[in-house]
Amino acid sequence: xxSTGLQVLGLVLALLGWVCGALVCAAPLWRVSAFVGGExxxxxxxxxxxxxxxxxxxxxxxxxxxxxxTLALPTSAQVARGLTFLSLLLGVLAVMLGVAGAKCTHxxxxxxxxxxxxxxRIAGVLLIVAGLAYLTPICWTAYATIRDFYDPNIAAPLKRxxxxxxxxxxxxxVLLLLSGALLHVGSSAPGGRVVPxxxxxxxxxxxxxxxxxxxxxxxxxx
Numbered sequence: 001x002x003s004t005g006l007q008v009l010g011l012v013l014a015l016l017g018w019v020c021g022a023l024v025c026a027a028p029l030w031r032v033s034a035f036v037g038g039e040x041x042x043x044x045x046x047x048x049x050x051x052x053x054x055x056x057x058x059x060x061x062x063x064x065x066x067x068x069x070t071l072a073l074p075t076s077a078q079v080a081r082g083l084t085f086l087s088l089l090l091g092v093l094a095v096m097l098g099v100a101g102a103k104c105t106h107x108x109x110x111x112x113x114x115x116x117x118x119x120x121r122i123a124g125v126l127l128i129v130a131g132l133a134y135l136t137p138i139c140w141t142a143y144a145t146i147r148d149f150y151d152p153n154i155a156a157p158l159k160r161x162x163x164x165x166x167x168x169x170x171x172x173x174v175l176l177l178l179s180g181a182l183l184h185v186g187s188s189a190p191g192g193r194v195v196p197x198x199x200x201x202x203x204x205x206x207x208x209x210x211x212x213x214x215x216x217x218x219x220x221x222x
Contacts, residue, residue: 006186007102007120010179014098014127017175018091020168021134025084028054028064029163031145034156047163050081076144080137090130091176098123098183117187124184131176138169 028049047054054064067073070081100107101119142162149159 003186003188004103006182007098008104010124010127010181010183010186011095011098011102013175013179013182014091014095017131017172017179018088018095020172020175021084021088021091024138024165024169024172025050025088027165027168028052029165030141031160032163034149034159034161048160049165050077050084076137076140080141083133083137087130087134087176090126090133094123094126094130094180096123097126101187120187121184124180124182124187127176127180127183129180131173131180134169134176135173138166138173142166 026049028047028051030050031048033044033046044058045056047056052064052066054062056062070078097119099105101116101121101123103113103116103120107116145160145162148154149161
């Protein structure tokens with residue numbers, strides 16, 4: 001039977017993961033300035049994201065600017081944009097299907113439990129795909145940032161560190177993957193298999209009727 005508790009928990013985690021993913025996608029905190037030199041006074045800090053970069057000064061003034069051209073961005077940034085956007089779209093579709101297919105809802109009526117369970121399982125698969133699609137740019141950005149940080153050929157002012165958005169992105173990916181697994185596991189086909197009743201068990205066989213007739217004949221002779 002479909003487990004309502006697992007379905008509800010999966011949907012809650014899916015919503016939480018989607019919200020975190022949307023925040024990470026919009027936040028300009030994927031990479032931040034790295035201070036590896038002997039500087040004691042830091043005048044400004046550069047934040048970089050998928051859609052904009054920001055410059056934070058010690059006076060508290062923050063100035064942000066969106067990227068002028070999408071085509072001028074590196075290929076990795078363009079792919080990261082596409083994958084995060086695709087993941088968010090899949091998350092919306094999965095949540096809608098999950099709500100429609102949840103056992104505790106009445107979107108499709110109570111007489112279509114098999115179809116609702118099928119929809120919920122599809123929603124679980126979509127959430128897993130969304131989690132993997134979101135995890136890919138997060139891991140690739142972290143790898144590229146760490147690689148450039150330890151590259152001696154890159155000047156110190158150009159080095160970057162992992163921003164807080166990447167850590168939140170890992171958490172969002174885990175929530176999406178976990179919610180998809182819970183929704184799929186909790187949406188097994190409703191009802192058990194109906195065991196057919198044989199004719200011998202449903203009604204007495206000819207041997208039973210013959211035995212009864214023999215007994216009646218014996219009583220009549222007596």
